[in-house]
Amino acid sequence: MAGEEAVSNKQVTLNNYVTGFPKESDMKITTGSIKLKVPEGSKDTVLLKNLYLSYDPYMRGRMSKLDKPLFVASFKLGEEYSLIQSPQLLIKILDTNVPLSYYTRILGMPGLTAYGGLYELCSPKKGEYVYVSAASGAVGQLVGQFAKLVGCYVFGSAGSKEKVDLLKNRFGFDDAFNYKEEPDLDAALNRCFPEGIDIYFENVGGKMLDAVLLNMRIRGRIAVCGMISQYNLEKPEGVHNLMQVVGKRIRMEGFLAGDFYHQYPKFLELVMPAIKEGKLVNVEDIAEGLEKAPSALVGIFTGQNVGKQLVVVARE
């Protein structure tokens, strides 16, 4: 596909840094042109054709202007999507017997995140009690299924009846509740986990974390993946129950998917057979065409998506 001729290139760019919830108008779609050749004199640079865009909550941080970024640097305004200057972060796809889009979810960043946080940080054992918040999301749905593979009892929470049904009927969670219908999260968790929680996979933060701390068991483990309830607040909520960590000897640990890149082959060995045997279900929410990109991105922060949010730019 090399060549000197310019082709049309559609881009989604950020107009301005975002405060509060992102809006569609924070982004714009423009059509430029691009030569299908890496720029003269560039080194370690790869020109990509984008097929799928994977939308994940961590992207919210990149849409703000932060002096001390939490994960990775802020987006540059007007930056385009397709010139990758750190190709060592790319994963080469070896097995093409599964749909390509799997590599944006179960076999990509969300899969490695769920794997690393649950297995590597929390070492779940058969019969342990696992709680997953934002459980129908890209990562949460996998955490629950991975925990079931080990024989854990798995409870999830999500923000609509439809999502709760998915958790119970498609993803095989033992039970689930709609957090929006629970005026008292502590009481809800106490009802769901009368014996307490061994492992909490933290996607939400704030009040949810406070309630979970009250319901953790001795030597409980919390894998801190993200805190989506906090990303659009000017100042994060306070968490008040951290003293629980002492008496219960709780371990809380943060992580990024990138910490487990070196374990990608080990991860594939575990997951690929389970996928091929139909033991792992994936639900994705597909927006067709780059024109849908801004609304799809905005939607993940208000819970519009059901399952992993993808944008299909091209099928091949």
Next chain:
Amino acid sequence: MAGEEAVSNKQVTLNNYVTGFPKESDMKITTGSIKLKVPEGSKDTVLLKNLYLSYDPYMRGRMSKLDKPLFVASFKLGEEYSLIQSPQLLIKILDTNVPLSYYTRILGMPGLTAYGGLYELCSPKKGEYVYVSAASGAVGQLVGQFAKLVGCYVFGSAGSKEKVDLLKNRFGFDDAFNYKEEPDLDAALNRCFPEGIDIYFENVGGKMLDAVLLNMRIRGRIAVCGMISQYNLEKPEGVHNLMQVVGKRIRMEGFLAGDFYHQYPKFLELVMPAIKEGKLVNVEDIAEGLEKAPSALVGIFTGQNVGKQLVVVARE
């Protein structure tokens, strides 16, 4: 010392469960009598003569009426001090070549706490940056000295010039600051640790923890020993910066000294030679006589004590 005759027995008892800061009037001193014999029909019971009382911040929790106690059960009102019904929690003193009072501090609960939290949970390595809050207290002064034994850079904070001087001049901390003179704890820590903190030994909680989170390094470790700034508040302060845990992959872990009882021999092997070589300094704040017990206990929550707070009941 066995016998049927009754002897006079002075007791400090709690009048009522405490809210807010404890006051001397929450306790009273009474003199009763006791037979120097365990009660008829009792099993696994030991009658103790109390020589030293060790006062530690965790005791605040026992002075409240809590349905779900954080560490151990609330004191029973009017309970006396000397009948121990769980003798498996007692440690037999083998080496009497050091002053007996050492077993209430460096060779007792504070020593094992400092050892377990620092060495077992945080695995300090030479050259790492260690921060200790409430650093002149019974546990903090040992944490700093233990970290120096490994070759760490150690910074402490305390609440008076006198305590800060102790940290620098007696305990061998590399540096120290008075937190009461720092209007901006984030800025203070940034000044003290321009490269960030690898290990935080947490004794304080609240605003201090929030500031520390902003100054932790990637893969930092926080041993959560206690949160003395929170014990006398009706509702604990909120901690707002927990998202730092994710991007920096911070591990926070709570613990109790009792978790390390089985490692007491290993701990002695490490500490006893250092004590005998004069490498470890202990500063204790001694109140003479049981009459001083209430004021000494009240004092540890307002920072009156300098070093480990002891009450001498009898010398032998």
